[in-house]
Amino acid sequence: MTQLKLSLQLFSMRELGHLDHQLHAAASAGFHFVEPLENHLLDKGALADGLRRYGLEAPTAHVSLESLQVKPQELIHACDECGIETLFAPHPWRTFHAQGELAWRKLGLDLGAVAELLGGKGIGFGYHNKSAGLTAKPGARCGIDVLFDAARGSRLLWQADIGWIHNAGASPSEWLRRYQGLLASAHVKDRAPEGANVDQDGWSDVGAGVLIWPSLWREAIRYGARTLVVEHDNPKDPADFAKRSFEYLSRFLVP
Structure with a gap:
């Protein structure tokens, strides 16, 4: 069985400033793996040096679909230099305004095409x-069902953000089961009780919320x-969030 990896999404560490501070906090919390963002890959030398300095690895990273369509070779070279095996494209919520099936189908076709391009270079690719x-209105299909159906036959994978599935009012268990053939990674995050942690957009340290x-x-x-990638979209204290979440989740790791 492939080694299970507990990673930290560097988006959660952004308020610490310089990449070196973010990587130091990740390593100090106990993590051996991190998930960088697109801006980190654009300075691949700094990322590679930082990973070596703190004894970290980056098996996955987040990169926009648009960038992968425009400058794939630059990002492929960054993956090669930094040891990144799989890229995930977050849902393009800034540009994806249409909610009909045609829009979801086009998104699935576009993601599938990128998955084939990257797969030919030995890099996995998935949707986040x-x-x-x-969720869907009566008589309609869920957009993600349309997306994965359109990408059928391609190498497209899925990184399930379990916190956002919960926020949508859907069942994480049901969705994980439904697309188990595509599931390669998951974001581990937690939601505070209703009305709590307003200054953190309602998120909490993993293990301190309702999931x-x-x-x-x-x-x-x-x-x-x-x-499994630990994330908090707006932590009050990023370093403390990383430490507390790692302490909670490390009990689930099997030696």
Whole structure:
């Protein structure tokens, strides 16, 4: 079985400033893996040096679909230099305004085409959901169902953001099971009780919120996730969030 990797999404560390500070905080919290962002890959030398300095690896990274369509070779070279095996494109919520099936189908076709391009270079590629497309009106299909159907036959993978599935009012367990054949990674995050942590956009340290992580962790692994990425969209204290979340989740790691 492929090694299970507990990683930290560097988006959660952005308020610490310089990349060196972010990587130091990740390593100090106990992480051996991190998930960089597109801007980190654009300075691939600094990222590669920082990873070596702190004994970290970056098996995955987040890059926009638009950038992969415009400058794939630059990002492929960054992956090669930094040891990144799989890229995930977050849902393009800034530009994806149409909610009809045609829009979701086009998104699936575009993602599938990039997955084929990157797959030919030995790099995996997947879609990272937000809350859109997880519920449907009566008589309509869920957008993500349309997306994955359009990409059928391609090498497209899925990184499930379990926190956003929960926020959409959908069942994380149901969605993980439904696309277990595509699931390669999952974002591990937690939601504070209703009305709490308003200054953190309602998110919490993993294990301190309302999501039942012991069972969700097991289900994510059972259905195919091999890189579990810890994230908080707006932590009050990023370094403390990383430390507390790692301490909570490390109990689930099997030696």
